[in-house]
Amino acid sequence: MTDTSATTIPAADLPSAATVDTAAATDAPGSRTMTASVLQAAHELTVEQVPVPAIGPRQVLVRIAAVGVCGSDVHYFHEGRIGSFVVESPLILGHEASGVIVEVGSEVSAERVGERVSIEPQHPCRRCRFCKAGQYNLCEHIEFYATPPIHGAFADFAVIDDDFAHAVPDSISFDAAALMEPLSVGIWSCRKAGVGPGSSVLIAGAGPIGIVTAQVARAFGATDIVVSDPVAERRDVALRYGAHRGIDPINEEIPDAAFDAFIDASGSPIAVKQGIRALRSAGTAVLVGMGADEVSLPVSTIQNRELVVTGVFRYANTWPTAIALVEAGLVDLDALVTGHFGLTEVEEALESAAKPATLKSMVVPAT
Structure with a gap:
């Protein structure tokens, strides 16, 4: 049940800085239903009226302005599962989100109503050993947008903990505010890889994550950033946004x-093996892309060079850095956007991800 002492905002009192239609994007919920795109099963989406989610004392209700389409959304749409996460009941997809706070819980300052925010789409328990160690992305009880059975943001509204609704300045668009989420993956990946001034970095894949990771690596001071991708158009994009060189892994050798x-x-399992062999002694390999559950690795290379091979599971404590990088002009997220779609066009948005010319499709509920 929604907290009866929650504070809401009338549409007329909203700031005018929004980059989407203000009335459509920021009205407080009059009735307690909203429009959402709902995944019923693999390849089956419906547009429905569903209840507006209730907020707790330390939560906020956000009127969604923009949501990026992620590879995980595409996997759920096509396969109905990712590993052990299976869609067993209707699910609202979408976790790369931004919007405007329209209602706050009883323990949240009413001054936050009307604030433009980027959503960090996770709700950790804050009590397990990982949360207490600051590794809340590994929380044993975490609830994450668009991971069954937790609903995401392909809808008019979404609820998030107040400290995971990160304020963004007017200089940052709603698209860019939503894409703080994939940018956070790039930041977390570079941190885990130990990227810093003078680093040399090989990135396999010039999709949205590869492109933002290249931008982050340059912002962190890397002086040799190479992006490997078989699609020439995507290599060209990588060169415009962070990379120093591009390699076609099919027709060119990855240097050892x-x-x-x-x-x-x-x-790609092949890319993983090539990348590990491309590391100098004491180097670090970070596995981000979603591929096969199991791959063979060049174990002798890992042993003889004392390499570190690790993975990435989301992120923790990255949003302040992400917002600062975008505000300073060191990372360009708006340039990644290649299309906008309404809630009735979510299937089209998901299918667009397979097109080589697509970098990031955005779902805009107000459209």
């Missing part, structure tokens, strides 16, 4: 023992 860090944003 040439990099301090390797970040896989492709999910």
Whole structure:
């Protein structure tokens, strides 16, 4: 049940800085229903009227302005599952989200109503050993947008903990505010890879994650950033946004023992093996892309060079850095957007991800 002492905002009192239609994007919920795109099963989406989610004392209700389409959304749409996460009941997809706070819980300052925010789409328990160690992305009881059975943001409204609704300045668009989520993956990946001033980095995959990771690596001071991708158009984009060189892994050799860090944003087993062999001694490989559940690895190379091979599971404590990088002009997220779709066009948005020219499709509920 919604907290009866919650504070809401009338549409007329909203700030005018929004980059989407203000009335459509920021009205407080009059009735307690909203429009949402709902995944019923693999390849089956419906547009429905569903209840507006209730908020707790330390939560806020956000009128969604923009949501990026992620590879995980595409996997759920096509396969109905990702590993052990299975869609067993209707699910609202979408976790890369931004919007405007229209209602706050009883323990949240009413001054936050009307605030433009980027949503960090997770709700950790804050009590397990991982949460207490600051590794809340590994929380044993975490609830994450669009991961069954937790609903996401392909809807008019979404609820999030107040401290995971990160304020963004008017200079940052709603699209860019939503894409703080994939940017956070790039930040977390570069942190885990130890990327810093003077680093050499190989990135496999020039999709959205690969592109933002290249931008982050440059912002962190890397001086040799190479992006490997078989699609020439995507390599060209990588060169415009962070990469120093592009490699076609099908027709060109990946240099051996040439990099301090390797970040896989492709999910390709071949790319993973090539990337590990491309690492210098004491280098680090970070596996980000969603691919096969099991792959063979060049174990002798890992042993003889004392390489570190690790994975990425979301992120923790990245939003302040993400917002600062975008505000400073060191990362360009708006340039990644290649299309906008309404809630009735979510299937089209999901299918667009397979097109080589698509980098990031955005769902805009107000459309």
